[in-house]
Amino acid sequence: PEETVTGSFASFIHAARPEHLSQTVRQRSKRMILDSIGVGLVGSTTRVFDIALRYCRLYSSVAVSSVYGKPGVKLSPTLAAFTNGVATHSMDFDDTWHPATHPSGAVLPALLAASQMLPPSTKPNGLDFLLAFNVGLEVQGRLMHFSTEAHDIPKRFHPPSVVGTLGSAAATAKLLSLSSAQCCHALGIAASLAGAPMANAATQAKPLHVGNATRLGLEAALLAARGMEASPLILDDIPGCSGFSAFYSLYQPKPLAAPGEHHEFLLEKQDIAFKRFPAHLGMHWVVDAALSVRNLFINYAGSFSPSLIRTIVLRIPVSKYINRPFPSSEHQARHSFQFNACAALLDGEVGLGSFSESSIHRQELRELLDKVVVEHPEDNVANFDKMYGEVALLLHSGDILTGKCDTFYGHWRKPLSKESLLKKFRSNASHVLPEEKIEAIITLVDNLENLSDSSQL
């Protein structure tokens, strides 16, 4: 039979083995796992997480799966995945890839939940776990390459809710060792659970996109394991009857090569960006640019004196959902070029605390926001691989100071060092875990390949 795109994906998921993971891929993916856990832990202190957890507790009697930051609380596997997915994306602090999506949050919670679900005799080891995680990432990346529109910052559907759901299904199917046919159906079922519109970005509902992606992908795999069947051509392009193509205006799928000689994991060539502060990735360019112009300004004026500034010009790409002159909530603030630039100028840094209620509504900050104008230079494309951020201070004196950032620290072109990544993790985890636990997780993830029972994580 002719190889369909869908079939090739199912075969890939089924046939992937630990030996297929290169050193680079292993290393990068372990960094992602650690960062994702840390972000989930700190995320368990948010209001949106609180709502999700309260909701899920209504339903769990076969409670076997752990919840980030809540020792002693267990939920059913899918609801634990949901809650942890919400935590991971609650502060927009999780990783970002190119083409654009938040890959880890959609996959890791499902795997953690599933590993606790399996009976002791069939617990996956650390290597199985790492492999399944990478299968989940790879599927997401490959799907995004089917549409050129996926290379740019999204406008219609929020990518984690589209590719993330299938990534979760693929990863779970791998962990559960489903047959090739079952893997195929898992993808098909997941497609019917995918897709959330962009309009909910910058609201409290956005974290649900990742929560649902990971949970519903897990559900899809569980249903497939129980014999449910979907369209075997879900990823192929069938004119007149959309499958996965429904989520894109242009869709050109390609079969996936079998793992082994002809196949290279995308993570090998394209690394992840880790965020240094909890806000949309686009903010990171603008903040780095703002920090550099702030330094110039301090050298110029002796201290940061806002009264000397007439206008603040931001040169940014066009992207409606992150262009907010006066954000009024924490979620909006995380999605506002203007806010992040001004916070960086005012405070000399942007961190967790920058997004608290009091910080958002500070008088001095509002005054700075009043001075901001936004420009969209033509060469500044809305694409995480190509965009830049420029902040110019037009002073009353007539002088102009400019700071520009092409690649912020944490971007894949300038990855976080091991120390920086660990610092972020320790800082996040310390909100909810004691030091011994924190160090234990670091060690566990670093030696994931040697772990005999991944549910220990």
Add this chain to the structure above:
Amino acid sequence: QIYSSDSSSTIWGHLDFRLPPLYAAFVNGVAVHSMDFDDTWHPATHPSGAVLSALIALSEAFPQKKKISGLDLLLAFNVGIEVQGRLLHFSREARNIPKRFHPPAVVGTMGSAAACAKLLALDQLECKNALAIAASYAGAPLANAATQIKPLHVGNAAKHGLEAACLALQGLQGNEQILDMKSGMGAFYTDYNPQTLPTSQSYPWLLEQQDVAIKCFPAHLATHWVADAASSVRRKLVESSENLLSLDKIEKVILRVPEVKYVNRPSPASEHEARHSFQFVACSALLDGSMSVQSFTSENVHRPALRELLCKTQLEHPPDNTPSFDSLYCEVSVTLRDGNTVSGRCTTFYGHWRKPLKKEDLEKKFQSNALGILPIEAMEGIIETVYNLEKVEDCSVLSTFLSGQSTRALPEKL
């Protein structure tokens, strides 16, 4: 069943097992659409399944002291239907049989959220958030139609709409302009022109102007025209040959139908595919004279006589046959070996909104469906309760009947 806890809602037709409201809504919604036997509206969607299963499950989750009346249920139900209809009117592409997203997964989720928000008596802001949250769960691609997953579209619509309303009740917030924005609900359509709802004193419900179609057999609505036309052709064939239908006299069967790719299946291999096949339904109706639930059993799907007839069947797509449930037609033309042709045409089948089922026939369908699953008293109880829904004080009687309990005490509640 894996995730049940100590709640609380009925699985229709099952006394032995209960599930939390979310999962009860899910499985009952799946059941409603499992055979493609549920209602269809114009613009195209299956409106009731997602709303009813969510509402009934939710109604059972209220604490004992808080009773939901039949009128509350009826109102919430209509809110859920209306929201779906209004959303469908925001896009011209919704008027035709879908090609990209399966409508129940899109508007059904929103309808379920709206209905549940109503039953939960959420305030205006919470209702907005319920809709916003629901939008992030909406949408499933059409390619899963004619597979086992399609029923899950309705099950998930019910469950997710209910979940959205519950999350809104807990204070979760989404984008308050979710229906206004192209990047909101507009994400599911290529042309999207939302309008505010009328606020007149006497609200003009869409159901007033536009009824639903109720199916007589469990298959995609478009096949109903085909079945009617094929049955009439069979009658003519039988009359003209002493009440015998000899299949080997048939040379060719031509079906003139609108172009609907996912219902064009020359050789369906499963029950789900057979329910989405013009060709299968035409041949079944030619063989048996009429369609029923039994037409889709494995034996019937694979019988040699049918397979033989399928081989002789072709489709044609006349340009004037638009893929819209409001305007499509079907012609069945059988050419015999002796050169004669017998044809039949159907523009409006019995059960379509232009020719609605009579009360007796609707009841007959219900009874035939419920037979063997619910005891007679429960069946009659449901019919009685639904007809008098406005007067029912405590709609939990409906759930009690649905669980298959036949108790003497119940008539008092009515």
